[in-house]
Amino acid sequence: MSFINYASREINCKIVYYGPGLxxxxxxxxxxxxxxxxxxxGKMISLATETERTLFFDFLPxxxxxxxxxxxxxxxxxxxGQVFYDASRKLILKGVxxxxxxxxSQEERLDANIESxxxxxxxxxxxxxxxxxxxxxxxYNKRDLPNVSSMEELRELLNPDGVPEYEACATTxxxxxxxxxxxxxxxxxxxxxGG
Amino acid sequence: xxxxxSAFVMYEEELNQINExxxxxxxxxxxxxxxxxxxxxxxxxxVGETENLDTTSLASLTAGNIAATGGLAKLIGEKEFSILFHxxxxxxxxxxxxxxxxILVVIFDQRSSLGLVRLRVKxxxxxxxxxxxxxxxxxxxxxxSGQSQSPFAEITDDxxxxxxx
Numbered sequence: 001m002s003f004i005n006y007a008s009r010e011i012n013c014k015i016v017y018y019g020p021g022l023x024x025x026x027x028x029x030x031x032x033x034x035x036x037x038x039x040x041x042g043k044m045i046s047l048a049t050e051t052e053r054t055l056f057f058d059f060l061p062x063x064x065x066x067x068x069x070x071x072x073x074x075x076x077x078x079x080x081g082q083v084f085y086d087a088s089r090k091l092i093l094k095g096v097x098x099x100x101x102x103x104x105s106q107e108e109r110l111d112a113n114i115e116s117x118x119x120x121x122x123x124x125x126x127x128x129x130x131x132x133x134x135x136x137x138x139x140y141n142k143r144d145l146p147n148v149s150s151m152e153e154l155r156e157l158l159n160p161d162g163v164p165e166y167e168a169c170a171t172t173x174x175x176x177x178x179x180x181x182x183x184x185x186x187x188x189x190x191x192x193x194g195g
Numbered sequence: 196x197x198x199x200x201s202a203f204v205m206y207e208e209e210l211n212q213i214n215e216x217x218x219x220x221x222x223x224x225x226x227x228x229x230x231x232x233x234x235x236x237x238x239x240x241x242v243g244e245t246e247n248l249d250t251t252s253l254a255s256l257t258a259g260n261i262a263a264t265g266g267l268a269k270l271i272g273e274k275e276f277s278i279l280f281h282x283x284x285x286x287x288x289x290x291x292x293x294x295x296x297x298i299l300v301v302i303f304d305q306r307s308s309l310g311l312v313r314l315r316v317k318x319x320x321x322x323x324x325x326x327x328x329x330x331x332x333x334x335x336x337x338x339x340s341g342q343s344q345s346p347f348a349e350i351t352d353d354x355x356x357x358x359x360x
Contacts, residue, residue, distance in 0.1 A: 001202060001235060002202040002203070003203045003205070003233060003235070003237040004204045004346070005204075005210070006206045007205055007207040007211075008210075011346075011347075012237045014236070043251075043252050045252050045255065056259060057259060059256075064358045065357075065358045067347065067350055067354050068346055068349065068350060075237070075255065087266055088266075091262035091263060091266055095233075095234070095236075181359050184358075185355050185359075188347065188350065188355050189355070191202070191345060192345070192348060194348060
């Protein structure tokens, strides 16, 4: 649910990065944080365990600039990917405006991707959303690794609807900005429709 | 109640009323900072000594805190915990839910007390609740009459592309 503030002429939207454990959601945010001009970003917050696994969420506020005199701000969140943190994932999806699914391209994570995508759909439905109705972008991460599934296979299993999709390597930043731009654009187009 | 997809809209008139209530609460409760956050973590307003505070982060963590506590409440069969209190060495945080949809956060030190804050927050919450009721009504009316022309209705693909240059 975007927040349109006529008093301060601002619009705030919430983007959630979803995906199985260790797929690179936090790495996506860290890369964006590192490469963004200090004036355009706030502090990045990571609520993580001592072993750097996301415990509750990561948060990164981004200011993109103005459209028609309105400052556009995007709040980027990640969910904890590990299966047993489901209660926390549900909370973070509240009020979401757009979703990025970060898939782990490694063959051995194929089932984990499918399970996480199903979990995303279930949790959205519980909040009264349908994934098909939301701005949604697919990112195939870790394309640089040797043991990856083919794009055809990933596409068939994870993206049958053909939403915008990007190959990525979040550690080097490849595909990271393309992904966030794509989802931001879909959200703005949704607002244009009068969402 | 607004649907999950519709935007939460704030107008200048209501924001001024809200700030009036918050500033009065700041004085009456002798507190340092007060801010108001939407349950999704968007900052609505902040008054008091906000210069050295990262209000955006505070807003998002407060909403996360309320969401987690709400989850706990449901697990034990409560609807929600409407008040949270965190006590620090110098500063304390009093968090309460207003009108079931926004979060009122009061930061105070030894110049005030929990009792005083609770008392003043209760009164301010009633006033804020009324403002948000009006706001919801106004948004719904505008939607129905088709006046809620989104400021984004006229944007072009070029406008959006320009953001990413």
